[in-house]
Amino acid sequence: DEASEGLARATANIEKYKAKPEFVAPGEPFDAKACAAGKKMLSIPNSSGNPFLKGIIDRMKVAGALVGLEVREWENQGQPSQWVQGVELATREKYDIIDLISGIDPGTIEPQLRAAKEAGVKVMTSHFYDPSFEQNPVVSSSLTIGFGEVGTILADWAAVATEGKANIAIVVSNEVPPTIPLVANFKKQLAANCPDCKIIQEINVGVTEWGTKIQTAVQSAVQANPEINVVIPIYDSMSQFVIPALRLAGKTGEVKVGTFNGTPFVLDYIAQGLADMNIGESLDWIAYATVDGHLRDACGLESPKALNVPFYIFDKTNVAEAGTPAQFDTGYGDAYKAGFHKLWGIE
Amino acid sequence: MVLSPDHTVPDPATRPGARNPLPVLSVANLSKSFGGAKALHNVSFDVMPGEVHGLLGKNGSGKSTLVKILAGFHAPDDGGTLTFNGERVSLPLKAGEGRRLGMAFVHQNLGLVPSLTVLENLRLVELTRNGKAFINWRAETAAAQQALKRFGLNIDPEERVDRLTPVQRALLAIVRAFEEIEAARAITGRPGLVLLDEPTPFLPASGVAQLFELVRSITRLGSSVIFISHDIDEVMEITDRITVLRDGEQSGELARADATHEKIVEMIVGQSISRGQGRKSGTNSFPVYARFEGLSDKMLQPSDLHVGKGEILGLTGLIGSGYEEVPYLAFGARSGASGRITIEDGPTFDQSTLTPAAAIERGFALLPGDRHGESGVDSLSIVDNMFLPDIGRFFRGGLMRNGAMVREARELGKAYEVRPNDPALKLSALSGGNAQKVLIARWMNRSPLLLLLDEPTQGVDVGTRQQIFAALRKAATEGMSIICASSEAEQLAEICDRVLVFARGRICDEITGERLTKEGISEACYVSAGPASQSNPTPRVA
Amino acid sequence: MTKTPTNYARQFERVALLLVWALTIALFTFLIPNNFLNWGNFSIMFASYAPAALLALAIIIPLTAGDYDLSVGATLTLSASTIGVLNVWQQMPIGWVLVIVLLMGLGIGLFHSLFIIYFRVPSLVVTLGSTSLMSGVVQLITNSSTIGGIDNSLIMAAVGYRLFGIPYAFYYALAAALVMWYIFDFMPLGRKLLFVGRGREVARLNGISVNKVRVGALCMSAVLASAAGILYAGVLGSADPYSGLNYLLPAFAAAFLGATTIQPGRFNPWGTIVAVYFLATGITGLSMLGIPLWVTNVFNGGALILAVTISQITRGREASDIG
Amino acid sequence: MTKTPTNYARQFERVALLLVWALTIALFTFLIPNNFLNWGNFSIMFASYAPAALLALAIIIPLTAGDYDLSVGATLTLSASTIGVLNVWQQMPIGWVLVIVLLMGLGIGLFHSLFIIYFRVPSLVVTLGSTSLMSGVVQLITNSSTIGGIDNSLIMAAVGYRLFGIPYAFYYALAAALVMWYIFDFMPLGRKLLFVGRGREVARLNGISVNKVRVGALCMSAVLASAAGILYAGVLGSADPYSGLNYLLPAFAAAFLGATTIQPGRFNPWGTIVAVYFLATGITGLSMLGIPLWVTNVFNGGALILAVTISQITRGREASDIG
């Protein structure tokens, strides 16, 4: 019937992400060293307090150094006024590339970016736009990431984990732009592959309020709706408040938790049996792909539209690969390194 | 009769001495209640131009309330009327309206802001006048300096008020009021009214004399003065007429000519009280209880003094002469002081090692002069205030015996005639004098070995004062040593066995026996200030 | 000794918030018939708000003594993070870690005291500054990352074991309130705190060592905030370097709301507990109704302003003793 | 009229923070030889901290009058969000939107006044509550999402046009400080504010309409915070529903730090401006050095505590007038 066919499709889809990621070249090989010579890139993270972003930038510095691209981080506390200062600095010091990494909407600091563009600095984003988004006109190129794809994985996983009978509480932060395609695709996929699955409650909490609101809201949701058997905090840092909520409600193990980002402490939750699934990406891979993509744009080559860093599912069967305690970069294999080196001509 | 405002009012200033039927201030049927309690009940009186009008009454009889109504601070109950220079003024007065009409105030607590400068306080009204677009600081400073100079006050306009001595502060408030009344008269061209709410307790005798001189100069120009004081002799000296309040009601009005001391007291208290005749002393000798050697601080030169067991030692002098420091130094309440202390036959110890806690431990007690800031906490209950240094006593078996505390507080309240005697009330719900009773009860109840008092009857009415004196005398006969610092010669003469007179930070006279009278003490104070006061009219105002 | 009629209003004021709480519960019971009024639901709520309750209790000690401690949120975060770093990363046994964390709380209190009492810097300034300092230290020691995997015994001690179905966490907060109640109301120390807060000079002249009392209050507050951090780490099972600061404003709100009940006009421990759980009930109920979470912000703010306003109306709008 | 010798220390205190600022600049110039001391760098810093400066200025008005306004951060956020909603989503012309936003600020001030002055609820409580209320409203109207695409003319007016290389945003903050300086120091209103803050009863006894002055201060503060929100939206070109609250504690820190300079012991507009840009200089320099984030927090907190402590030592550790 329809339900079992959907479940089969979902299972097949999940299996795809359980396989070890393979490297797919994002474009033609090019002489990266020649291209990068004398070029500078300023990477502005959403906040330097975010270890995920900091990890990517640290690795970008290493990857850039391989070909001679100078990568610098603009340290900030997540305040837009500080982003503005970073952009102005890049403009003044004639950087070649401003890299807005994961979370700074170019629209938030548009006036300064426009000035930078006029001064000849290329503004690029990475790990921010979903392919479905319209890129801000000041942006020269964007290495998109498939947030929508993440949504579909989460939906299929929920279906598989409950054998087609998921009653879901989903925790979201609507003010973060990627949330929108992620949730939309999640719903679409769920409808397509799991006719009996339901979203019981959608809990929207602003990032700054995670600490004070998620726990109570999840507790209340599972108390008010005992039929809930899956909780999906779409960003895995939320799960530090979801897990205790389930523990208090006595639902640990009974309610499944699936999430996205691959943050180490959440991978540890899986090892401890507190959470069930986390979709991860290799930071180092992201770093390489970002350097690759931005260099191509800076040198007038065709820039890939996406980061092309594959998603990888961790669950209790493979979480040990991430290390104990888990690390950011472990478990994804390193096929990409050789791949990029070859592409850049630096073997 | 209500005159329209455009009706020409004859200006008394232009016709000094002429009989003028029009009162400057006319109050009729003024009432004010706080919650259920009536602070004022149908009070009516007139103040004529050029008149000094005394306002007398026991503590809590409503004098300050009346002043505050005129200042626009309190809104009176409906029904009263107020006429100023013939102009009917609608009640309640808006803030600042009294000033616009030509009234100036010295409030009971002076109305200064301690953390701001002399200049800002002195020129407060000018600096905050509406509709002015620009403050000319140079002009303001010049005006302030001129005013200070005119009144012989040698203080820096940039100095913060909290660095001034109490005398300087009192004079500052008075100077401000007189400045304002001059300014107001210049604008309105009509007689003004200065309201002085107990301005004298802070002032030395010469300050009082200077104040009275100012008052007379103001009245000569046709303005009037309302003068509030508990010192009946002062009132007799300066006022032309007297209105007496009792429990918020008018208990009478007198012309000075008809007034005698006894009559006034009778009107205030409601019964006649024989004047204290001074304690028969001089023959008594007391074994020394506490000896202070080289006691000194910023205001006080090293001084030696002692108090006997069962003796009441008075300390006085002109304010600023250092006598008022002694109780605080003996209690270890001020830092930066030095000296040595010996108690009976005990070892001599350093004053700097003495803290209030250690002093209490030794059986000392201090009743400070500043009731709100140092003595009691207005927002806490009477019972908490009463047993503050004693709380440990009610901690038995690991529990505070709150019930026992309240019971004992009620007993104590009865003994000291605290009204209303409800220990759960906040201290702020009591009148000033009643609050003082609570605080005196606090210390007397502990039967301290040495009781240190600073102005113990400040703001306390005649009747209550007698009760307090009686309690002190009784305690002394039972062996309590008492040191009482006060500027009131009359009070010292009445209760003390011996009085030390201070001048410029030193003990300059010791009065015992026959000389221990109000006149004797006042004279000693004047003599002590002698030579300097000839050369400079206000020597104490440093 | 005539009792004035207003005394009825005062009596009513004492229990008003309790009544409102009961009404709130009744309302939600009506709206969510099956799942709201349910011991499981309440027991979870009691446990999960225990760290917040402890934090609010920490605040009222210096508030009573007349000082502000804005740093309790940062202290909570620093404690929880230290537990994570020492216990998870450095593998130190949890027992030692807790001792160190509480001593650290004491150290924070003494640091505050140095500036507030010795140098006479306003408490608002010092604790504002130390909030920033501690946030920096937290980022330094944790590398700004959440640390999971805190010793299970701490988690069990906080939310594992239960009494009457309520996890122990709640009883720790209750015990703290009980001890504070005893100190505030039945020990001379409580009276001393109050006098120090309402009239410093008066307290000093009556033999109270004002500075010691203030130092004590600041230290107790910091230690209690550290304890709240321990409880927070126990309830979450992890230490997160950011969220603690967000508990600051709610804790102040609960302290002020609590001062309208039980002993109106004074910060008091039972009132604070009632306030915390009244707000928690409202938020839980609204969440269970599936109402968007912005409503809970409005509820928090509205409840605070309304409660204090009504309390003011009861006392004839006279100047308030708190704040 | 003798000047005491301490007056030299006092004179020094006035300019101490300015000197420290100069030293900080010198230090960073030494450490970052080419890029730090550079007009472009400073002009951007001046512009991007202009909303923060305006917010700190907003705070000192009620602080001078003796009230706390904790809600300025929320007011900033609400204003910026309202601009986003009305201008971007509702397509309302920007001119009208600005008028509405400023009127809304006035409304917020009046709302605060109602509770603080009429019902005598402590200002800390009211503004704490209204912070929570406004956060809820912001989430409601923005759907908790960031709104980009604000009218270009607002952006141009804030950061598009420049004078001496510095975007206009800075001059707005400067103009606000100038006006406030005139009011604080050269208009009766300023003295009224001061008298009301330092001695409410005295002010009332002397015919100052205390309530009017306090209402005025609260309204001015809210309106200025709204203006800060406008500037914030102009500088960023967008409105986000959460970040405004992060400006609250820094704004207070700047206000207190500013009270140690120019006119030590009083909240004063120029001191506040100096404090904001001194802290901004430190943070910018540290960022340019690529120093880890936690250092900036430590710098902020440390600078505040140290500056106020040194100011206290200058005045012989006497009780402070601020806070």
Ligand SMILES: Nc1ncnc2c1ncn2[C@@H]1O[C@H](COP(=O)(O)OP(=O)(O)OP(=O)(O)O)[C@@H](O)[C@H]1O
């Ligand atoms: N806040 C209050 N609440 C209730 N009753 C009050 C309050 N303040 C004063 N009273 C009552 O009003 C009466 C008069 O007090 P008031 O302070 O006017 O006296 P006073 O004339 O100033 O006395 P004193 O000379 O002792 O200062 C007292 O019985 C007092 O209990």
Ligand SMILES: Nc1ncnc2c1ncn2[C@@H]1O[C@H](COP(=O)(O)OP(=O)(O)OP(=O)(O)O)[C@@H](O)[C@H]1O
């Ligand atoms: N703000 C107030 N609230 C309530 N009652 C008050 C208030 N102010 C004064 N009272 C009461 O009004 C009455 C009159 O007080 P008032 O201060 O006018 O007395 P007074 O005659 O000036 O006394 P004193 O000689 O002690 O100065 C007192 O009973 C007092 O308690």
Ligand SMILES: [Mg+2]
């Ligand atoms: Mg009086």
Ligand SMILES: [Mg+2]
């Ligand atoms: Mg009185």
